[in-house]
Structures are given as structure tokens and as C-alpha cells.
Amino acid sequence: GDSVTQMEGPVTLSEEAFLTINCTYTATGYPSLFWYVQYPGEGLQLLLKATKADDKGSNKGFEATYRKETTSFHLEKGSVQVSDSAVYFCALSDPRGNEKLTFGTGTRLTIIP
Amino acid sequence: DAGVIQSPRHEVTEMGQEVTLRCKPISGHDYLFWYRQTMMRGLELLIYFNNNVPIDDSGMPEDRFSAKMPNASFSTLKIQPSEPRDSAVYFCASSFVGRGAAEQYFGPGTRLTVT
Numbered sequence: 001g002d003s004v005t006q007m008e009g010p011v012t013l014s015e016e017a018f019l020t021i022n023c024t025y026t027a028t029g030y031p032s033l034f035w036y037v038q039y040p041g042e043g044l045q046l047l048l049k050a051t052k053a054d055d056k057g058s059n060k061g062f063e064a065t066y067r068k069e070t071t072s073f074h075l076e077k078g079s080v081q082v083s084d085s086a087v088y089f090c091a092l093s094d095p096r097g098n099e100k101l102t103f104g105t106g107t108r109l110t111i112i113p
Numbered sequence: 114d115a116g117v118i119q120s121p122r123h124e125v126t127e128m129g130q131e132v133t134l135r136c137k138p139i140s141g142h143d144y145l146f147w148y149r150q151t152m153m154r155g156l157e158l159l160i161y162f163n164n165n166v167p168i169d170d171s172g173m174p175e176d177r178f179s180a181k182m183p184n185a186s187f188s189t190l191k192i193q194p195s196e197p198r199d200s201a202v203y204f205c206a207s208s209f210v211g212r213g214a215a216e217q218y219f220g221p222g223t224r225l226t227v228t
């Protein structure tokens with residue numbers, strides 16, 4: 001079945017460091033890919049998405065490129081801030097129907113000043 | 114738009130009691146999802162509805178759990194009787210698949226503690 005594998009956490013970085021959180025997926029067909037972010041005590045929020053190969057999603061300084069050849073959708077940010085501390089989830093949509101999402105296990109990110 | 118609304122935000126109950134969690138999806142959305150999040154098991158999809166009809170309830174852990182969606186603007190998740198292992202954060206999410214990619218909008222969650 002469809003699955004998402006995320007980088008194990010927790011990840012701790014200093015402010016202004018470069019961030020990469022790895023995400024690879026297994027799916028038949030052509031899913032859409034998503035990154036969600038969960039701040040403490042809140043629900044998940046969509047951070048960015050990409051719907052086809054080579055698309056780049058971006059938001060709030062974060063970027064991720066849909067790489068079909070490597071089945072990856074790695075999240076990057078050039079200079080992280082303390083306010084980026086959260087749990088990040090990679091997800092893919094069911095390519096057969098689009099409505100259901102398969103989530104990774106989440107990566108907890110802590111940024112220290 | 115107010116976003117997805119869940120109530121209550123926190124619920125503390127004793128083992129054996131009935132618990133009802135409530136959700137109001139975003140107006141115009143045609144899919145509604147119930148998830149459970151725990152440290153041990155992460156985020157689990159329990160059940161989802163399309164146009165008020167349950168489509169897949171394979172994630173519902175056992176018969177103690179039931180969910181209904183009587184109309185497009187309201188859904189409930191009921192646990193009867195509750196057990197300590199049901200303690201978790203329960204999220205409701207909604208989406209409008211007519212827009213293509215299935216981005217889901219999550220509510221703030223209900224933190225359930227069963228003692």
C-alpha cells in the first residue's frame with residue numbers, strides 16, 4: 001500500500017541554520033504531496049503542496065520539490081527561526097481518489113536561539 | 114471562514130463513561146475525517162465521510178467507537194464505554210476534493226483523558 005517515510009526526529013538546530021527534513025514515499029500512480037506543520041497545542045496546518053512531478057511548493061520560506069525519479073519530497077529552509085519549532089508531517093494523497101491522505105510519523109523540530 | 118470547529122477542547126472522564134466529541138466542518142467541504150493522535154501510535158485515521166455518508170471506517174479501533182454525520186455541518190464521534198487507552202487528541206478535518214489536491218483543514222483537536 002501507499003506509505004510515507006520521514007526522517008527520524010527529534011531535530012535540534014540553532015537559529016539561522018539550514019534545515020532539511022527528508023521524506024520519501026511509496027505509491028502507485030501519481031499522488032499529490034504535502035507538508036503539514038503542527039505547532040504545540042494546535043491542529044495540523046497545511047504548509048505547502050505539490051501536485052505533479054517537478055512542481056515546487058513553497059510557503060513561509062520553506063520549499064519542497066516533487067521528485068518522481070527518487071520518490072522524494074524533502075522539506076528545506078535556508079534560515080530557520082525559533083518560531084519554526086514544531087512537528088512536521090509529510091503526506092501523500094491517495095492517487096486513486098484524492099480524498100484520503102497517508103501521513104508520515106512526523107519530525108519534531110526544535111530551534112534554539 | 115471560521116475553520117473547522119471542535120468541541121469540547123478538553124474532556125476528562127472516568128472509565129466506563131460515554132464520551133461524545135463534536136465537529137463542525139468548513140462550509141462547502143464535502144469530506145470529513147476523524148483522526149486520533151497519540152505519542153505511541155502517531156496520527157491515525159479513524160473514519161471518513163463523503164457527503165455525510167461513511168466511506169471507510171476501517172480505522173475505528175473497536176465497536177466502542179461510533180461516528181455519525183447527520184448533516185453537512187455536523188459530525189460526532191462517540192466512545193461508549195470509554196477506557197484509559199482511549200486517552201488521546203482527536204482531530205476532525207474537512208476538505209473539498211472538487212478543488213483537486215486533497216488538502217485537508219484540521220480543527221484544533223479535543224484532548225481526551227480517561228481516568
